[in-house]
Amino acid sequence: MFSAATGEIASESVYNDSVVSIHYDTEEGKSSLSKDSLIKGTIILAVAALVARVLGAVQRIPLVYLLDDAGMATYSIAFNIYMMLLVVATAGIPSALSKLVSERTALGQYEEAGRIYRAAILFALIAGAVMTVLLFAAAPYYAQHMAKDPDASLAIRALAPALLLFPLIAIMRGYFQGRQRMAPNGLSQIVEQIVRLAAAIGLAFLLLQIGWGHVWAVAGASFGGVAGSVGAVLVMLYYAMKLRGEDRKSGEVGNRTPSAAPLGYGDIYARIFKLSVPIVLFSLAVPLINAIDSTITIGLLQPDLAYEAAKDALGVLGGRAQSLAGIPIILAIALSQSTVPVISAAFAKKEQTTVNAQASKALYISVLTGLPLVLAICAAARPINIFMFGNDEGTGIIILLTASAIFQIVMQTSGAVLMGIGQMRPLIVHVGIGIVVKLACSYLLAPVFGIYGIITATALCFIVMTQLNLVVLRRHVDYTILGRKWYGLLLTTLIVVAAGFGLEQLVHAYVQPFGYRMSAMIGGAIVGIVVLAAYAALLALTKVVTAEDAARFPGPLQKVLRKFVKNRKPSNG
Known part of the structure; x- marks a missing residue:
């Protein structure tokens, strides 16, 4: 749904779970979507997410060169607060919409599916406008008083217009998912990242060349997110027109099977929110932790470090470590994802043996495929740091944050399995507990260990959430990892x-x-x-x-x- 990989994978997993369970419920066990096409769709989305993550990491190389670590600190403050709001605006809604659309199209109620789609589009446009205005207005206060970096205000405002389009993009992706069309979603993610990369680097370079200074250069890099959203929406509009033409040719624009009682917009929104809110709260975990780091790091480090040194440390964390630590998470969850959708279908049919086996398989694959990349990046952190960013500053930060990624991998995978069996409430509670642990440990450890204390707090947060997930999962599923x-x-x-x-x-x-x-x-x-x-x-x-x-x-x-x-x-x- 969005460029933050982890939230994205979780949302896609739930989408696939929803589609499978819908088809079993409405077709009495005869799924109209074959296992092969399900896995094919999952692979398309997973590869797109991986490509997007790699492009996002590659983008940091020239940006660090152009903006230096202090500039990257400002950029990461804007980017992390934007990503958190983007999750609120997008995560879960495509999954919920795809469920409603899939249900109607499976019954031949194409007119009703279109009505649901139009209602969601209206919501997206209003929500995008409201969030853009709020972010634009709140940027100076947040930058000055919370993040302790006044320069971030301009960068946040430069990113704000992207929120006009991303809710719309999310709705369109959800509709395509509901129609079982994965290629538009995968391609739009890749185009979004390519345009974002080109615009961010190009604008930062241009603004520095004409002498506008680093503050405007960081804002130019941030505006790359707006350009990326324009690229993504153009891809989605192209495929929307193409799908509309296909529907006209096949006669599916009519209502082949009339619905008993067409849903009003109020009912549609109620159903979307009921399905999407739990997913949004779970998907917020990682972006919220990153936003917390962007908000509190400078303030926590300043008593022991000069302001510029504290800002540089945040720049290394946000500009280097977070991009590299995200790579094993994407690959591991993508590889385990193809087994997770089967869980909800088996759970709906009360096939507990299949649920146990598939849950075990998902956790097994995520651990064994995530760990080697964690180890490789940790061992090669210094040469990777030097090659990508020109020096080895912050190598220890990269190693520690990447090492903590193994717990994030298990947390995300176990969370996806809990979603598959309908255990959303405890999952949300676990996120809340994890955030409390993150905040408490950051304030306790930062005065003693500095930036490493803040990263250790992140690791402890993921460990606690992972353990809580596994305890609840054990009550419902007899899983074995190793x-x-x-x-x-x-x-x-x-x-x-x-x-x-x-x-x-x-x-x-x-x-x-x-x-x-x-x-x-x-x-x-x-x-x-x-x-x-x-x-x-x-x-x-x-x-x-x-x-x-x-x-x-x-x-x-x-x-x-x-x-x-x-x-x-x-x-x-």
């Missing part, structure tokens, strides 16, 4: 960490053939590849993954894992 194989995974992790960091020290000292940044790129590639290969090999040697286990992974990963485990017998652990 069982006794946790010991083998722990041993694998310790060996890979020791080997990865040891290799990085050697590479950094002796591999310098092409200058500082290019040598860092080569060194980072060497360390990353060795860590990933060692991880896969050790999983086989410790029998954490057997030939039987490899069959649980998506196709591309099966081919890689079978090279290591093909001659080994399955373990009974």
Whole structure:
């Protein structure tokens, strides 16, 4: 739905759950959407989210060069508050709309589906206008008194107009999902990021060249979000006209099966909010934590650091660490996502054995695919930092935040499973508890450990939410992630960490053939590849993954894992 990957994946998972359960309910177990097409749609959305995340990370490289860490601190303040509001405006609504539209189209009630769509469009336009005005008006107060960076006011205001369009984009994506058209949504995400990247870098460079200074350059980079939203909405409008033409040719613009009582706009909004509010609250977790960091970091660090040093630390956290730490989260959840939609269908049919198996599979895949990327980025953090951003400042921040991502991965995946079985209320409570833990620990640890205390508070927040999710999940689902194989995974992790960091020290000292940044790129590639290969090999040697286990992974990963485990017998652990 939006560029913040984690929230996006959670929303897409719920969308797919909704579609499957709807088809089982309305077709008495005969789903009109095959398993293959469901997974195909999930893969399209997952790949699009991954490409969007990578483009978002790539965008930071020239921006750090143009704006420096202080400028990136200002940019991250604007970006994180914008992303939090964007989740409120978009997350959940497409999932809810897709459920209502899918239900009507499955029954042949195309006119009623169109009425629901038009009502949602009206809501999107009004909500977008209200949120834009509020953000524009509140920007100076928030920047001056809460974030402690007056320069952020202009950057926040530059991003505000994007909220005019993103609710509309979200509604259109939800409608396409309800019509089982995934390509427009995936393509619009990619176009959005490409246009955002080009506009942000181009405007920042231009404004610096004409001498307007860093404050305006940061605002220009922020305005890239507005340009991206324009690109996305143009893609959606093209596909909307194309779909309308297809409907006319097929005769589906009529109401083939009249509905008993057409829904009024009030009823439509009530149903959308009932479905979307819980998803919004869960999806807010990560953007809200990032916004909290942007808001409190400078104020918490200032007693011990000069203002500029505190702002630079925030710049490293928001401009470097958050973009890199988000990569393993996207890939791991995307790979596990194809198994999660089946859970809601099985739960609706009371097939508890299938629910148990699919929940276990989703958690298993997310852990085993998320951990190697976490380890690779942590081990290669210094060369990645040097290659992408020109120096190794803040490498420790990148390592600690990326290490905490493994808990975020399990939190997001377990949350998606809880959504699939309808356990939204405890999930929302867990988010609230996690935010309290984040705030309390930040204020307790920052005076002692500085920026590392704030990041540790983030890790503790994710740990608490993950544990609470798993406890509630255990009450409803008999899941197993690794069982006794946790010991083998722990041993694998310790060996890979020791080997990865040891290799990085050697590479950094002796591999310098092409200058500082290019040598860092080569060194980072060497360390990353060795860590990933060692991880896969050790999983086989410790029998954490057997030939039987490899069959649980998506196709591309099966081919890689079978090279290591093909001659080994399955373990009974």
